[in-house]
Amino acid sequence: MDNQTLTEKPTFEKLGRYYLIALCAIAASIIISQVLIQKFIREQENDSLVVNLSGRQRMLSQKISKSALLLGETSVPTDKTAVLEELELALKEWQEAHRALQTGDDSLGITGKNSEKIASLFTQIEPNYRVMASAASRIVGALNQDFQTPTEDIQKDIESIIRQEPVFLEGMDRIVFQYDREAKTKVTNLGNISLFLMVISLGVILFELLFVFIPSAKTIRQTFVKLVQSQKKSNKMTLELSALYSSLEQAYQDLLEVDVTLDDFTLYAKCSADGSFEQFSDQFVSLMEFEEERPENLFQWLQEQGYDRNHLQNIREMIRNGHPWNGEIKVVNLAGDFVWLKVNLIPTQNELERIDSMLLICTDETEKKEAEAISQEINRERIEKKVKEQQYRSALIMEGQEEERKRISRDMHDGIGQLLSAMKFNLEGIHSVDTAFEKEKLKTSKELLKDVIREVRRISFNLTPSALSDYGIVPVLNKFAREISKISDLEVTFENKTGFLSRLEGKVENNLYRISQEAVNNAIKYAKATKVTITISHNSQFLNLEISDNGQGFDLQKLEAQGHFGTSGHGLFNIRERANFINGQCEIETEKGQGTTISINVPLD
Incomplete structure (x- = not known):
């Protein structure tokens, strides 16, 4: 090759x-x-x-x-x-x-x-x-x-x-x-x-x-043929690797579920009451790979392994008082490998009933700990993979929704809108009406048709404003604020604080517009607000979109605890999903009776 x-x-x-x-x-x-x-x-x-x-x-x-x-x-x-x-x-x-x-x-x-x-x-x-x-x-x-x-x-x-x-x-x-x-x-x-x-x-x-x-x-033709062949080989190898990975994953899972059989507790060493080693078992020496130089004191050795001196002093006091101690320790042998030990420190008395020695009784649970760590890593990767897949599916769904909105908007504007305009011209061309009743009917029909045309244009604009692809997010939000103020009792104002004029990627502008639309609709339906302010500002790194209203607000923590924002279809859930889709950060500030402010920060690079 x-x-x-x-x-x-x-x-x-x-x-x-x-x-x-x-x-x-x-x-x-x-x-x-x-x-x-x-x-x-x-x-x-x-x-x-x-x-x-x-x-x-x-x-x-x-x-x-x-x-x-x-x-x-x-x-x-x-x-x-x-x-x-x-x-x-x-x-x-x-x-x-x-x-x-x-x-x-x-x-x-x-x-x-x-x-x-x-x-x-x-x-x-x-x-x-x-x-x-x-x-x-x-x-x-x-x-x-x-x-x-x-x-x-x-x-x-x-x-x-x-x-x-x-x-x-x-x-x-x-x-x-x-x-x-x-x-x-x-x-x-x-x-x-x-x-x-x-x-x-x-x-x-x-x-x-x-x-x-x-x-x-x-x-290029030869290269394309080779690429196709390489792709086939790559797909085959990917399938084989996937099968091997699945087998390995299953093996680790089985190892964890079987619950690795631990060795029985064994006497690893005998120490004096102050922790000085007196005897080492062969198993302990082999596990830690001790050579001629061996540790002199148990507590000093554990301190060198990184354990806290005060904690070790407390254990020593427990032993001197005749109380046993058990727990798990993680040490490094002389080969540099990690070793997990389940430890029992048991004090022993002499004929005068004084604590004169201590038994170090342990079992090696390194294999079990490694299996648990590998299993946790596999589960973490699986969860991250599922999250990424879910984000990818959400992105595809949003893009599909945008395309469908564009199609419906185009059909309404170019199809229904043109037919209604033609009908309007035909009605306006009718002048030979005799009775006053027919004249009134004709006048009413013309007014009704004008309202229908205006409503079709409004719906088409809300679905996908054509100015968004032509002029960008700032002119569209300005027009959106004026249109909403005309057709509702809500006063919507738009402010471009820093004079932002640059164009953004198409999907970013679409989602910022949808976020603004969703926030204003929530203010109309649920917040009972009378005024909404849409503000855009930017610096060299981020563009900030802020939608604030003077509505009744809500208890954000309570609704989050109830899982109210965790399912699609809810307005704030959709806003957060769209913000994540364009790598933005969404912050919601609200209190009962204090209105709501939604802030979206989008990176500009």
């Missing part, structure tokens, strides 16, 4: 490594794909801005040429002013965009990272750009300095702009087309990379399927 385990262990470790490598490969492919896609998206945004801006450069260069021509032909001052402003604005935008396309501009969202091809194209049109920019700047500067500057003075610059514009436009066209081609190339490359990563991911998945999942499934 050990060899088999050693051979299987590397296989599981190998599969685990394959699985981890495959997961890392898939994660890496996903991360790389996302990085590339995000990078492409950012580049696409930059490319679209660049293409748009480079196209705008063509338009601005044409606008500059147009404005320059108009300035040479227009003599109307107002028109000339507007054209000059248009030329100045177009020149500024044209220069900023030209610079941004080559070096980048954060305000425009352009990185300025161009390929060598585009940089070469910009270099080719740079002389034309400079000539046009210089000529346009001189025209703007001359007109701003003297608006009446003759056309002849700026005609040379106008002609320079007109000559350079076609070459500049042709160069910008090549740049725009190159930007577009590079953007399409990036899209194609991204598609190829995505396809490559998809192939890798599919390959990794196929690798997992062939070398991880299929071998794992086979290994």
Whole structure:
């Protein structure tokens, strides 16, 4: 079995490594794909801005040429002013965009990272750009300095702009087309990379399927078969051990019931009146496994065995006064084994009628004591086992009750509740009633149906509030207190002293709610209370639920002595059982005429 385990262990470790490598490969492919896609998206945004801006450069260069021509032909001052402003604005935008396309501009969202091809194209049109920019700047500067500057003075610059514009436009066209081609190339490359990563991911998945999942499934199937076989062997061995244990238990019980036959009382030793040993019997020496060194005094020896000195002194005084003593002692022999002796100490007199010696007459009852101890241990284990079985059965019964309550509550809410709601809508849709009697009947039926729907909802809530699984014990107890106050003469208040908001295990919340429900029902039925307070508080270790009322109270000790709380069906018995089921502690404080307080402490860990 050990060899088999050693051979299987590397296989599981190998599969685990394959699985981890495959997961890392898939994660890496996903991360790389996302990085590339995000990078492409950012580049696409930059490319679209660049293409748009480079196209705008063509338009601005044409606008500059147009404005320059108009300035040479227009003599109307107002028109000339507007054209000059248009030329100045177009020149500024044209220069900023030209610079941004080559070096980048954060305000425009352009990185300025161009390929060598585009940089070469910009270099080719740079002389034309400079000539046009210089000529346009001189025209703007001359007109701003003297608006009446003759056309002849700026005609040379106008002609320079007109000559350079076609070459500049042709160069910008090549740049725009190159930007577009590079953007399409990036899209194609991204598609190829995505396809490559998809192939890798599919390959990794196929690798997992062939070398991880299929071998794992086979290994798990084989392991499951071995576990089933081991379970069968274990069940068989358990049955055999149970039979052996039962036989052993019965043997001990029979040994106890037969009442082990004790040896007759035998003289074990003779001592002086003060307890000094004078003679030892062979049986005593063999039982205690004495060697050459033997005890000198009986009372000193018993004191060394752990008996009280004052008690031994009283026995010594009894012997001196001529009174015998009998009892049981438990000592340890030199081998370290326990020995139980039934002892008679009998004083003897000399011819002068004085106590001069003492006889130690004993019988060995070690075997009987050991049988009794084993029997008591067996009975204790049997009782503990029965208690645990009873607690387990009680837990199953409570869980079954909760499931049945949930089912009934769900059926009432989803079944009967929906039918009643549909009937209510149908009744409310009836308007063609002729007589006053029929109208009154219809009105009464509607009111009665509303009461029935409200009662169904109340019963459904009491059986299993849906909010308990959704929101937890605190909101449900708060709502429970309000609902009880509405439908009864009892004033029920809820207080969350420490602001407890955490969720608990489902069975804990269910049982705390049932305990509160049971305590409030007891206050209504038996305590004749007018006010009930439900309080929740907590610390780092425990949650405390306290339900107190101002009812008539009762004599707790008297009812406990009568066994009134020892059977199921009684409210306080159910409360204690539910508290035990969730490992909680239940404390009940009550006196006649002083009300009742039930406190439940539940561990939070």
